[in-house]
Amino acid sequence: MAASGRLGIYENLFVASEGLPFSKTGGLADVVEALPKALVAWATRCGVLPRYRETKATAVVMPSLTIPMGGPRLRFPAIANGAVLNGVRYFFCGGC
Numbered sequence: 374m375a376a377s378g379r380l381g382i383y384e385n386l387f388v389a390s391e392g393l394p395f396s397k398t399g400g401l402a403d404v405v406e407a408l409p410k411a412l413v414a415w416a417t418r419c420g421v422l423p424r425y426r427e428t429k430a431t432a433v434v435m436p437s438l439t440i441p442m443g444g445p446r447l448r449f450p451a452i453a454n455g456a457v458l459n460g461v462r463y464f465f466c467g468g469c
Contacts (some may be wrong), residue, residue: 383441384413387420395428395455395463409461422455424465430455434464 392396397440414441422431428452440447455463 383415383467384417384419385409387418389420389422392422392463395422395465396425396456410459413460418460419462419464421452421464421466424453424467426456428465430465433467438466 376397387405387409389401389405391402393402394406396402403419405422409420409445412418422428432454434454435452436450438449449466451467453465455465457463
């Protein structure tokens with residue numbers, strides 16, 4: 374609970390190799406679509422997915438992103454703005 378007595382706003386980051394309606398090869402895409410939509414009343418969400426050639430992005434919002442992982446680092450050449458669907462904001466990793 375926040376100090377005001379209301380629930381705080383949470384931000385959840387979902388990282389997946391696929392997600393509807395942008396890409397689907399198996400059941401994970403269904404979960405990545407459904408879970409953030411179900412959490413709309415509780416949190417601010419964004420889904421991060423790899424950017425495939427046919428995926429449309431509106432603009433690059435970060436020219437590169439490096440995430441330290443305790444040893445090796447994950448480096449993404451660009452993070453692009455995708456869309457807002459059902460209250461869920463999507464970004465795409467370029468070069469995944």
